[in-house]
Amino acid sequence: MTITDFSHSAGLGLATGLALIVAIGAQNAFVLRQGIRGEHIGPIVAVCALSDAVLIAAGVLGMGALVTAVPAAVVVLRYVGAAFLVTYGLMAARRAFRPQSLTGDAPDDGGAKRGPAGAVATVLALTWLNPHVYLDIALLGSLASAQGTPLQWWFGAGAMLGSILWFCSLGFGARYLRGFFSSPRSWRILDGGIAVTMVALGAGLVIGA
Structure with missing residues (x-):
């Protein structure tokens, strides 16, 4: 194996992790x-990134054990993964045509600030009770x-890096993006x-089979 192999796997993990994480949702x-x-950003970002790191590591460990025990599972996982990626991409494309707006104006808990x-x-x-996160990690x-x-x-390290970059950018950069993310057009973009990335990754799995 060469440095190129390692960098390619890390880059693929980074792109996949970002594609799965960067989507409008509860978290x-x-x-x-x-x-x-501007409330409690440090602890929130740390919890999100650490939770993702634990989940990603568990996913890598769990699937690795499955493949070792049942080598034929690689073929199944490849096509199931491709189907999931394409489906996820199509869902993102649908959201792009029916974008949502999101602002921070609406107060939570009747306007009370959270400690x-x-x-x-x-x-x-929001992280651990979301059933979709386990599908993403699988x-x-x-x-x-x-x-x-x-x-x-x-x-896995690339995916973890993607999580850290995303949550740091989202949490600490949000105050600069208020106008941008309040527009449905921004979510369309x-x-x-995300749709293009997911479909491309799914197609790559099938072509590389």
Whole structure:
């Protein structure tokens, strides 16, 4: 294996992680609103990034064990992963044609500000109680396993880096993006980019089979 192999796996993990994470949803909406308000951003970003790191590592470990026990699972995971990616991409494309707007104007909890503990508890619930996160992590794990040993950990590291970059940008940069993210057009651009990335990754899995 060469440096190119490692960098390619890490880059693929980074792109896949960002494509899965960068989408309007309960967790991102909460981080964005808190970022716009400037409330408890450090703890919230740390919890999101650490939670993703744990979930990604678990996905890589779990899928790696499955592939070792059942080598034929690689083929199944490849096509299931491709189908999931394309489906996710099409869903993002649909959102691009029917964009949502999002602002931080609407107060939570009747206008009361959250304390640090309340904010962390909320983001933990939004992260770990969301069933879709486990589908995403299973997908990342299957894609990581398809890279082979030890490249799956470079893929996982890339996905973790994507999570850190995204949540830091979203949380700490939100105050600069308030006008941009209040426009439905901004979500159309974002979801359009996600759609292209996901479909391209899915097609790449099938072509590389």
